Amino acid sequence: MLFPMRDYYTPGEVAERFDLTLDTLRYYEREGLLRRVDRSPSGHRRYRADDVELLGLVRCLRDTDMPIARLREFAELVQAGDHTIHDRLDVLQRHQDRLDQRIAELRAHQTAIQHKIDYYVGVLADNAPRTVEETS
Amino acid sequence: MLFPMRDYYTPGEVAERFDLTLDTLRYYEREGLLRRVDRSPSGHRRYRADDVELLGLVRCLRDTDMPIARLREFAELVQAGDHTIHDRLDVLQRHQDRLDQRIAELRAHQTAIQHKIDYYVGVLADNAPRTVEETS
């Protein structure tokens, strides 16, 4: 099994699972995106299953361009306890709405770029036959 | 008319049209995203219709996250003349492909986030009725 169910995970395991560097992992912790992670007797980090789960969500949100500052706010809600679930939902739902907008925007721009492509293709089509004639 | 057909446009007009600052406009020129723009006798920039058109495309590509460096390469192709149209098409088509990928990625993450939202909604649904009983 690539990522077995266990009590604790090492930094290396977690970094590999989410394709993050150790530096980024520590950076996220410093920035308050994760709670202060447990340590082994020798001081090495030990990520619990719920750290890993939160990190999965963090990764998802970062990959969809949620800024670190908002992720920190979300993480603070998570730490504050179950009574913040409504607020968390709010954060996530707003993010989804922004994502809808962003996707629509990308699509619109993509259409505009396609028009430019079509225009260029037209230019090539107008020129290519002439080139064929010239070379024949 | 908001943006009349004219020989030249002022920096202010162009900035407003594309919702860019004058600083950004100058920055783009410095970075080679536009050719060296014409000047009035007093040294003020005068954007021609084709500057404006290219800027429109630049805006589109930037808004879809094409990095400045690649935009510069594209702008160099534009300046190099009509024989680069094939290369320009290549740049644009690759960008469209990346955009397809990016949109698919955003959608996938959005689905994952939706699962989290649904989970939270479930938690609220499990708790709310109990709260109602308690308060009645």
Next chain:
DNA sequence: GCTTGACCTGGAGCGCACTCCAGGCCCCAT
């Protein structure tokens, strides 16, 4: 006992895309 490898810390550095600033010029309206 020594090396290797995974990890630790605090802090500096980086790349990108702007963004801001001081000091100056020209032109037009009052």
Next chain:
DNA sequence: ATGGGGCCTGGAGTGCGCTCCAGGTCAAGC
């Protein structure tokens, strides 16, 4: 003639999100 607006320049500064580094600790294997 004076004041304001719009623009000019070169260069410094900003914010974000990492990323890198030096110097150190610890545990396991040869």
